[in-house]
Amino acid sequence: MNANIKRRLFIKGSVAAGTLGAAAGAGLLTPQTVLAKWSESAFHAKSSATALKNLLGSDAAEESSAIKIKAPDIAENGAVVPVSVTSSIPGTESISILSTGNQTPLIFNAKLGPGAKGFVSTRIKMGKTGDVVAIVKANGKLYKASKAVKVTIGGCGG
Amino acid sequence: MAKSSIKIRAKEKGGVTTVKTLITHPMETGLRKNKKTGKLIPAHFIEEVTCEAGGKKVFVAEMSGGVSKNPYLSFKFTGAGKGDEIKLSWVDNKGGSDSATAKIR
Numbered sequence: 001m002n003a004n005i006k007r008r009l010f011i012k013g014s015v016a017a018g019t020l021g022a023a024a025g026a027g028l029l030t031p032q033t034v035l036a037k038w039s040e041s042a043f044h045a046k047s048s049a050t051a052l053k054n055l056l057g058s059d060a061a062e063e064s065s066a067i068k069i070k071a072p073d074i075a076e077n078g079a080v081v082p083v084s085v086t087s088s089i090p091g092t093e094s095i096s097i098l099s100t101g102n103q104t105p106l107i108f109n110a111k112l113g114p115g116a117k118g119f120v121s122t123r124i125k126m127g128k129t130g131d132v133v134a135i136v137k138a139n140g141k142l143y144k145a146s147k148a149v150k151v152t153i154g155g156c157g158g
Numbered sequence: 159m160a161k162s163s164i165k166i167r168a169k170e171k172g173g174v175t176t177v178k179t180l181i182t183h184p185m186e187t188g189l190r191k192n193k194k195t196g197k198l199i200p201a202h203f204i205e206e207v208t209c210e211a212g213g214k215k216v217f218v219a220e221m222s223g224g225v226s227k228n229p230y231l232s233f234k235f236t237g238a239g240k241g242d243e244i245k246l247s248w249v250d251n252k253g254g255s256d257s258a259t260a261k262i263r
Contacts, residue, residue: 038205038249043222080226099224103189107224110233113216117174117234120219123226125187 043106048098051106052135055096056142061135064089067145070121071132078126078151085134087118087143094137095120101130101151126151164248166260170240175262177209177217178232179246187223202252207231210245211238238262 042055052059070084085095095118097108102125110120118136126132126149133146163182168175181204188201203223209216216235238244240262247257 038220043220082230084232102224104187104222104224107222109220111218111220113214113218113235115211115214115235115237116217117236119232119234121230121232122219123230125224125226 039109042109044104045106046104048100048105048133051098051104052096052142055106055109056094056135056137058142061142061144064136064143064145067134067136067143069132069134069145069147071147071149073148074150074152075126076152078128078153080123081126081132081149081151082121082123083132084121085119085136087134087136087138089118089136089138089143091138092118092136093139096135096137097122097124098133098135099124099126099130099149100133100146101126101128103127105133162258163256164246164258166244166246166258168244168260168262170238170262174234174236175211175238175244176232176234177244177246179207179230181207181229181231181248181256183228183248183250185223185225185227185229189223202250204229204248204250207246207248209233209235210247211235211242216244 039055042051045051045054049059066088068086075081083097087095093112095110098105099107107124108122129150131146131148133144136143165180167178183204184202186199186202190199192199201223204221207219217233219231242262243259245259249255
């Protein structure tokens with residue numbers, strides 16, 4: 001219930017940027033600000049494009065070879081898939097990890113503060129075989145890289 | 159005192175501090191069913207992990223239920239030296255939280 005209201009407010013806020021008052025007051029006009037609040041509309045989005053738009057303001061990302069994804073080719077257990085992303089793009093601000101096969105593709109978004117290196121490593125769940133996509137935001141632009149991971153046992157269902 | 163849910167290792171080498179951490183958390187997506195009752199298990203996952211060093215936020219990770227149970231997280235940053243303290247804290251979607259500090263070695 002509460003979540004829905006928040007989402008409404010968020011949409012309102014992002015569409016009508018002029019009406020800053022209400023949205024900013026509710027602390028919801030923050031998806032693009034570094035070190036902002038958890039972005040519910042992005043993490044609950046059912047498609048990668050929507051998730052990225054809600055999180056970073058755009059889903060137009062350029063392929064980049066400066067992003068390296070380390071993940072297994074075949075994940076025997078989809079519940080635990082180790083993923084490391086290294087970005088050598090200067091001025092990397094954030095690294096997001098998505099799994100295209102998941103019901104809610106956006107899994108992880110790391111916001112890098114001053115001094116943080118373009119590197120993050122974690123373990124994710126993958127519902128089924130799909131691509132692990134890394135989106136890097138640097139200097140206001142988005143870059144991406146992806147890697148196909150075959151999942152033999154899904155990690156999201158029962 | 160209850161055992162901390164966070165384990166941290168922070169190591170400095172050549173000016174770069176590598177932080178590795180393990181957090182004990184169920185990370186329920188809210189999409190999984192309880193096999194016995196057939197009911198959905200309510201979502202319970204960490205939304206945000208924050209790392210502070212020297213009073214500054216150096217790294218913030220936002221997560222969804224798509225991160226594995228007992229999340230592992232590793233990252234690197236510069237600007238801290240051996241003996242400095244880092245603080246790591248997390249908040250989950252039910253308002254639960256925990257924090258821990260560690261010295262960089």
